[in-house]
Amino acid sequence: MIWVDYAIFAIVGISTVFGLMRGFVKETMSLVVWIGAFFISSLFYQYLATFLTFISEP
Template sequence: MTSIDWGILAVLAISAALSLRRGFVKEALSLVSWIAAFVIARVFSGNLATLLVDYIDTPSARWVVAFIILFAGTVAIGAMINHLVVEMIRITGLSSTDRVFGMVFGLVRGLLILVAIVYGLQYTAVPKDPWWQDSTLMPHLEILADWARKVLPAATDHVMSYTK
């Protein structure tokens, strides 16, 4: 195994360890709250920006402030809900199960991060480098990245349009 293989294993181990410590419910609810925060901020920032006309003159600054307020507020509410749910799990005695599922979640998250990196690097000359070619684990990640490319053709076409 090469140093890149050890790096791949380190990413997986760190992601799994962090999720083992936090638990599945906390990880999943955190992810959901961040996604919800982005969607809510993106959809409603224009509405909130109109309420800030008397306070902020520049339209772009109004939109940015509205986006930040909505994003931060949604993440804060998500964190409160997350805390309540995690406490309910702790009280019911399901913490060990939650942590084991959290570790699995962390492994999957680490794998998705690695696949996303490989996916992007495949559009460069990096895969021709010796360290890439000598890797034991990189061919497995390339298979997953190729699969993702087939599953996400619209996203690939969009990215590739910038290289033309």
């Protein structure tokens, strides 16, 4: 296996441990919030980009 596989296994393992410690409902709500934040930011990033025109690319 390559390092990407080990990284994915580590992330899943760490998430499992945190999920067991925090509880199923809290972990599920956290996941829903992250997915919602990604969805909303993907919808409205263009509106924010108009306010950030002063930032130039390096």
